[in-house]
Amino acid sequence: MATKPQTLGEWLKWAERAYARHEVALGQVAVSAHDEALYLLLRALELPLESPPTVLKRKLTAEQAERVTEVFRRRLEERVPAAYLTREAFLGEHRFYVDERVIIPRSYFLELLPAIAEMVEGGMARKGARAGVGHPVKRVVDVCTGSGCLAVLLAHQFPEAKVDAIDLSPEALAVAKFNVATHHLAKRVRLHHSDVFDAVPTAKYDLILSNPPYVPTRELRGLPEEFTKEPRLALDGGRDGLDIIRKLLWQARERLQPSGLVVLEVGGLRAAMDKNFPELGLHWLHTEDGEDCVCVIQAGRLLNWPG
Incomplete structure (x- = not known):
């Protein structure tokens, strides 16, 4: 850069232009260059993420400028995802530790979990109770848990439930163990090293939730470089993604x-889901952005499914 920016605001404008020049892929942490660059600046300078707009007038010291330069060098030139640079990711108010052993949390379940909870609880009436009178969910499972973020969300959503969390990657489970402990949920969330349910003790669940690998193998080659930094095991859904x-x-x-x-x-x-599983009566949940990529399947449909 010919003239180095002086204030945080000038650095932010510089970063937005640099993101465009380098054609940076977004979506792992934020969907706009402005938001991601501001996040990285605040974290690099150890400033609160809730800092007021006046923070943009703050001048950087020489040491701070060097620190910011290195952060953006790694982001722009090495294509390191922002979450791997800061070692954190957020789902709503919940903060999680992340590194290259796990996929970066980004899930519609944050938006949809309250509605899913109503569906589960409303359909689980005690025998002999009035229709529609539900009871607390007792056991749930997060399959392909990765960092453990969804297992943590499940534990918060269902405070009386036991939560299982499953992953095939021992490295991912190490991260999940840390996050579960950080959220003080080690007594309620049990981690399992398993290929889906292969090595999980038999249990009956009120809710099986999963954000599994679903990218068709052939499409992995076309992913932006930032996304290839994530574990292939967490992305590769096989020939057709299913x-x-x-x-x-x-x-x-x-x-x-x-x-x-x-x-x-x-x-x-x-x-592809509708085509391959027509007997399952897939019910698609609406999301604010219209992606509508989360489906619900009832136990009764599965029991009668020929497979």
């Missing part, structure tokens, strides 16, 4: 309570 989903649905038949639900986030596979 390998893990097929296995999960088949095994879920024996793992659900009679009124239980399977809820899956499947990215761009909605049409």
Whole structure:
């Protein structure tokens, strides 16, 4: 850069232009260059994320400018995702530790979990109770848990439930263990090293939730470089993207309570899901951005599914 920016605001404007020049891929932390660059600046300078707009007038010291320069060098030239630079990611108010061992948390479940909870609780009436009178959810599971973020959200959403969290990657489970402990949930969230339910003790769940690998293998080569920094195991869904989903649905038949639900986030596979599983009566939940990529499957549909 010919003339180095002096204030945080000048650095922000410089970063936005640099993001455009370098054609940086977004979506892992923020959807705009402004938001991601401001986040990195505040973190690099150890300033609160809730800092007032007047913070943009703050002048950087020489040491701070060097620190910021290095952060953006790694982001722009090495294509390191912002979350791996800061070692953190957020889902709503919840902060999680992340590094290259796990996919960066980004899920519609944050938006949809309250509605999913109503569906589960409303359909689980005690025997002999009035219709529609539900009871607390007792057991839930997050399949392909990665950093453990969704297991933590489930534990907060269902305070009386036992939560299982499953992943095939020992490295991811190490991160999940840290996050579960940080959120003081080690007594309620149990981690399992398993390929879907293969090595998980038999249990009946009120809710099976998963944001599984669903990118078709051939499409991995076309991902932006930032996304290739994430673990392939967390992205690769096989030839058509449905390998893990097929296995999960088949095994879920024996793992659900009679009124239980399977809820899956499947990215761009909605049409493929409808085509491959017409007997399951997939119910698609609406999201604010219109992606509508989360489906709900009732236990009864699965029990009668020929597979």
